[in-house]
Amino acid sequence: MSGAAADIRYTVLDYSAxxxxxxxxxxxxxxxxxxxxxxxxxxxxxxLCAVASEIPDAKAFFELFFRPVLIEDGQPGLFTGYFEPELQGSKRPSTRYRYPVYAMPREARVSRPWHTRREILQGGVMSGRGLEIAWVDDPVELFFLQIQGSGRIKLPGGRTIRVGYSGSNGHEYRSIGQELVRRGTYAPHQVSADVIKNWVKRNPAAGEELLFHNPSYVFFREVSEVPPELGPLGAMNRSITTMRTVAVDPAFVPLGAPVWIEKDGRDPLRRLMVAQDTGSAIKGAQRADVFFGTGDKAGREAGRLRDPGRLMVLMPIQRAYALLPESAI
Structure with a gap:
C-alpha cells in the first residue's frame, strides 16, 4: 500500500468489534x-491462498490468519454502488445505432493525458481507424457504461457481446451529478443515475454539454469469452461477484484482500467482501463501490446507494501489526 503515510492512521481491531x-x-x-x-x-x-483450500471452516480461516485493520485518511466513509449495464447495439452503424464504443488507440497509452472527451467525440481523432467495437443507440447509456467500466451489448438477432475496461484518456473524472448540484438544478439527496439520465434526455443540447463536463473518457475491449453466468472482469482480470465484490482505492487497500463492510443508511449492510476492482472515482482509504450485478434492477439499486459507514481490511497478521507505529505495539 502507498499514500501519504504521515496522514494515515491504522488501527488493528478484534473481530468482536x-x-x-x-x-x-x-x-x-x-x-x-x-x-x-x-x-x-x-x-x-x-x-494464505494455498491454505485457503485446506481449511473447511471459512470463519475460522479468516479469524486465524487475518486481523481487521481500520485505515483512516481523514475523510469520512462513503459507499456507492456499481453494476454491469446492458445496452442495445449493433456491429454496424445505422440511423438507430450511431454512438461508437471505442477500443483504445495506441497513442492514448503513451501520451498522458490524451485528448479530452469533447476532442475525442467532436475532433475527428477517432475517424477512419477501425476502432469501433460496436455502435449503441443511446449516448447517455454509453456515458454510464464508461462510468461502470464494463457491460453487455445486445445485438439484433439475440446475440450479446461483453466489453470490459481497456484504459482511459488519462484525464481526471469529474462528476456530472455534482455539477448539477453546483448549478442548483438538484439538491444532493435528489441526485441518482436515473435522475441524471432523465435530465440529459429531456435537455439534449444542454445534456450533451453536461456530459462534456467530465473530460475523462474510457475505452473498451471485447471480453465475450467470459461465460454469461459469470460477472464481468474486474481490475484483477477475473470475474467479480454480485454483492461480494467491492471496488477500492488500491493506494490503501491491496487488490484481492478481504474487506469487512459496515454500510449504514436506509438499508444497512454488514458483509465480508473482496477488493477485486477499482474505479476512477474511488479515491481514499474509506471509499468503496459495491458491485450489485447485471441489468436494470441492479442498476437502480446501485444508483440509489450513497451511504456513510466504515470498512476494515483483513490483513495477514504480521502485515497488520507491521502497519502500526512502534509506540502502538
Whole structure:
C-alpha cells in the first residue's frame, strides 16, 4: 500500500468489534477470495491462498490468519454502488445505432493525458481507424457504461457481446451529478443515475454539454469469452461477484484482500467482501463501490446507494501489526 503515510492512521481491531461478523456467510466470501487470491504476487498473500483450500471452516480461516485493520485518511466513509449495464447495439452503424464504443488507440497509452472527451467525440481523432467495437443507440447509456467500466451489448438477432475496461484518456473524472448540484438544478439527496439520465434526455443540447463536463473518457475491449453466468472482469482480470465484490482505492487497500463492510443508511449492510476492482472515482482509504450485478434492477439499486459507514481490511497478521507505529505495539 502507498499514500501519504504521515496522514494515515491504522488501527488493528478484534473481530468482536465488527458489527454483524458472526452472522455473515463466511463461506461465500471465502469462495470469492479463492477466485482471485492466486493472482496476488506478495508471498504472504500467496501462502494464505494455498491454505485457503485446506481449511473447511471459512470463519475460522479468516479469524486465524487475518486481523481487521481500520485505515483512516481523514475523510469520512462513503459507499456507492456499481453494476454491469446492458445496452442495445449493433456491429454496424445505422440511423438507430450511431454512438461508437471505442477500443483504445495506441497513442492514448503513451501520451498522458490524451485528448479530452469533447476532442475525442467532436475532433475527428477517432475517424477512419477501425476502432469501433460496436455502435449503441443511446449516448447517455454509453456515458454510464464508461462510468461502470464494463457491460453487455445486445445485438439484433439475440446475440450479446461483453466489453470490459481497456484504459482511459488519462484525464481526471469529474462528476456530472455534482455539477448539477453546483448549478442548483438538484439538491444532493435528489441526485441518482436515473435522475441524471432523465435530465440529459429531456435537455439534449444542454445534456450533451453536461456530459462534456467530465473530460475523462474510457475505452473498451471485447471480453465475450467470459461465460454469461459469470460477472464481468474486474481490475484483477477475473470475474467479480454480485454483492461480494467491492471496488477500492488500491493506494490503501491491496487488490484481492478481504474487506469487512459496515454500510449504514436506509438499508444497512454488514458483509465480508473482496477488493477485486477499482474505479476512477474511488479515491481514499474509506471509499468503496459495491458491485450489485447485471441489468436494470441492479442498476437502480446501485444508483440509489450513497451511504456513510466504515470498512476494515483483513490483513495477514504480521502485515497488520507491521502497519502500526512502534509506540502502538
Amino acid at each position: 465488527l458489527d454483524g461478523w458472526a452472522e455473515d456467510d463466511h463461506a461465500s466470501a471465502l469462495d470469492v477470495f479463492r477466485s482471485t487470491c492466486r493472482d496476488m504476487n506478495d508471498p504472504d498473500w500467496r501462502s
